[in-house]
Amino acid sequence: SLAQEEMENRVWDIKKEMGAQLFLPCHHYQREEVYQFADAAGDSLQLAQISAKNRHAKYIVFCGVHFMAETADILTSAEQTVILPDMRAGCSMADMADIHQTERAWDMLQSLFGDTMLPLTYVNSTAAIKAFVGRNGGATVTSSNAKKMVKWAFTQKKRVFFLPDQHLGRNTAFDLGVELADMAVWDPIRNELIYEGALENVKVILWKGHCSVHAHFTIKNIEFVRAKYPDMQIIVHPECAHEVVALSDFSGSTKYIIDTIENAPAGSAWAIGTEMNLVQRLIKNHPDKKIISLNPVMCPCLTMNRIDLPHLLWSLENIIEGKETNVIKVEENTARDAVLALERMLKL
Numbered sequence: 001s002l003a004q005e006e007m008e009n010r011v012w013d014i015k016k017e018m019g020a021q022l023f024l025p026c027h028h029y030q031r032e033e034v035y036q037f038a039d040a041a042g043d044s045l046q047l048a049q050i051s052a053k054n055r056h057a058k059y060i061v062f063c064g065v066h067f068m069a070e071t072a073d074i075l076t077s078a079e080q081t082v083i084l085p086d087m088r089a090g091c092s093m094a095d096m097a098d099i100h101q102t103e104r105a106w107d108m109l110q111s112l113f114g115d116t117m118l119p120l121t122y123v124n125s126t127a128a129i130k131a132f133v134g135r136n137g138g139a140t141v142t143s144s145n146a147k148k149m150v151k152w153a154f155t156q157k158k159r160v161f162f163l164p165d166q167h168l169g170r171n172t173a174f175d176l177g178v179e180l181a182d183m184a185v186w187d188p189i190r191n192e193l194i195y196e197g198a199l200e201n202v203k204v205i206l207w208k209g210h211c212s213v214h215a216h217f218t219i220k221n222i223e224f225v226r227a228k229y230p231d232m233q234i235i236v237h238p239e240c241a242h243e244v245v246a247l248s249d250f251s252g253s254t255k256y257i258i259d260t261i262e263n264a265p266a267g268s269a270w271a272i273g274t275e276m277n278l279v280q281r282l283i284k285n286h287p288d289k290k291i292i293s294l295n296p297v298m299c300p301c302l303t304m305n306r307i308d309l310p311h312l313l314w315s316l317e318n319i320i321e322g323k324e325t326n327v328i329k330v331e332e333n334t335a336r337d338a339v340l341a342l343e344r345m346l347k348l
């Protein structure tokens with residue numbers, strides 16, 4: 001196998017050779033060995049916006065996970081080809097809501113609530129779910145704009161059906177003043193709605209999904225940091241459980257976390273509850289601040305990490321040789337409905 005340096009040089013050469021024909025967007029959770037080649041780095045909202053704007057590149061080699069590449073395909077033109085360097089780079093959260101479960105849930109919820117719900121889906125969902133949401137008047141959200149989108153949803157309908165991340169949904173609704181007792185959880189395995197108060201008071205129906213990376217940050221981690229480093233500030237992603245967010249000092253999207261650390265004074269101390277590659281990059285870029293992972297065992301997103309240097313090089317070599325591999329192409333009818341949900345978000 002090629003040595004690391006040889007592979008890196010080859011990627012640089014291909015990038016030079018392809019010039020503006022090639023665009024390489026990269027999520028902040030990507031490995032350093034891949035991230036170094038990013039033409040644009042961003043969180044999921046930024047990557048969606050960047051994809052929507054790019055009309056030049058013939059090839060978009062997406063360094064992120066499957067749902068992000070699907071979004072890029074939906075938002076770019078038919079002449080552009082989106083490639084995911086490793087097809088196994090999925091997202092366990094997106095996998096927690098399939099379209100059949102969702103349609104069944106919608107039917108059952110409509111029999112309880114009639115026409116009072118607007119569906120919203122976190123962009124971390126399949127194109128089929130985005131299409132379902134688009135068809136039913138709803139929109140996508142990201143962790144950067146969730147508050148704005150949920151607020152908008154309440155101008156449309158009395159209730160919000162939020163897929164697939166219960167935590168982002170709960171944390172966002174709570175910030176907007178919805179009481180926990182007025183939130184219900186839809187369990188797609190048991191096909192039942194779990195709620196505490198009166199059914200007619202339910203304002204938000206949360207899909208029972210979660211991120212397996214952010215689930216690793218716990219109240220115990222927070223108690224440990226508070227005891228050992230009393231001066232340390234705790235910042236977490238809103239994909240963490242509500243109790244964890246409530247006990248932290250700050251919570252927000254990937255971009256919010258990066259901006260907060262960048263603007264923090266030298267000498268400040270931070271425990272960060274988010275994906276490992278981002279935490280490590282922040283540690284490296286801010287030697288003047290004390291930064292640790294909120295969970296002392298670093299938490300990688302295993303699927304994000306599947307995009308590595310060998311896979312990136314392999315997909316680029318294939319393009320050069322005229323045999324495109326791992327092309328992400330969303331079926332036309334699905335894309336047509338999904339784009340409605342994405343555009344409702346992008347225009348707000």
Ligand code: 13P
Binds near residue numbers: 044124142239253255
């Ligand atoms: P953001 O990029 O919106 O912060 O989402 C984090 C994430 O889990 C991406 O998969």
Ligand code: SF4
Binds near residue numbers: 090091093302303304
């Ligand atoms: Fe999915 Fe969580 Fe990984 Fe993001 S960090 S891709 S939500 S599993």
